[in-house]
Amino acid sequence: MMIYKTKNYTEMSRKAANLISAQVILKPDCVLGLATGSSPIGTYEQLIDGYQKGDLDFSKVTSVNLDEYLGLGPEHDQSYRYFMNTHLFDHINIDKSRTFVPDGLAQDVEGACKEYDALIEQVGGIDLQLLGLGRNGHIGFNEPAEDFARGTHCVDLTASTIDANKRFFASEADVPRQAVTMGIGTIMRAKKIVVVVSGADKAEALRGTICGPITPKLPASILQLHPDVTIVADEAALSQL
Ligand code: GLP
Numbered sequence: 001m002m003i004y005k006t007k008n009y010t011e012m013s014r015k016a017a018n019l020i021s022a023q024v025i026l027k028p029d030c031v032l033g034l035a036t037g038s039s040p041i042g043t044y045e046q047l048i049d050g051y052q053k054g055d056l057d058f059s060k061v062t063s064v065n066l067d068e069y070l071g072l073g074p075e076h077d078q079s080y081r082y083f084m085n086t087h088l089f090d091h092i093n094i095d096k097s098r099t100f101v102p103d104g105l106a107q108d109v110e111g112a113c114k115e116y117d118a119l120i121e122q123v124g125g126i127d128l129q130l131l132g133l134g135r136n137g138h139i140g141f142n143e144p145a146e147d148f149a150r151g152t153h154c155v156d157l158t159a160s161t162i163d164a165n166k167r168f169f170a171s172e173a174d175v176p177r178q179a180v181t182m183g184i185g186t187i188m189r190a191k192k193i194v195v196v197v198s199g200a201d202k203a204e205a206l207r208g209t210i211c212g213p214i215t216p217k218l219p220a221s222i223l224q225l226h227p228d229v230t231i232v233a234d235e236a237a238l239s240q241l
Pocket residue numbers: 035036037038039040066067131132133134135139140141161165
């Protein structure tokens with residue numbers, strides 16, 4: 001596990017964007033696993049900047065996103081498809097037909113989860129997976145649990161996650177109670193993983209991620225077993241180490 005300590009969110013975003021840029025430059029037809037949330041927004045801004053300056057070309061890139069709320073369609077402004085379009089895809093030259101986000105409106109959720117895993121395999125697996133970290137140590141929407149989930153699956157969101165994400169909705173009651181997420185197995189199969197973490201409210205979860213016991217009660221702790229993980233975190237997030 002490689003850990004970069006940065007002064008603040010801006011520096012964290014620049015460093016993470018550099019790692020992703022290197023991936024896109026070295027392998028222009030790579031598969032990027034992408035994340036939502038406030039943590040990667042600055043990283044995406046840097047990538048857009050790199051594209052606008054002519055340094056980055058996303059025309060051959062494929063992307064697969066980690067997760068999506070159940071019940072929200074692509075036009076809903078809190079859906080993760082909408083987030084990805086507005087924060088990244090609409091501003092770079094990626095082919096939108098090669099950007100994938102789990103379908104929040106799938107009728108047959110279980111079937112759609114299987115199809116999503118098959119799709120990831122079909123495109124050749126994930127070269128670089130970008131992750132944020134939940135306050136409770138979740139990655140994607142893999143909440144603390146008794147077991148590590150393998151593939152893409154449907155989850156009930158915990159009270160902590162609903163509380164953390166209510167800031168994006170009109171009220172807590174509007175936050176979806178379920179989501180579809182890549183499993184821990186899917187994430188762990190990515191060739192390279194980059195985790196962006198910012199702020200003191202993540203410090204405890206980050207300490208557990210890096211040096212706590214490996215347990216599904218803190219899902220991100222499994223990353224200790226991955227051969228190529230880079231954590232890019234600011235001083236506040238690393239304050240408990
Ligand atoms: C959300 C997302 C995660 C994200 C995490 C942290 O619920 N499902 O993919 O990494 O929580 O979010 P944020 O970066 O806004 O703190």
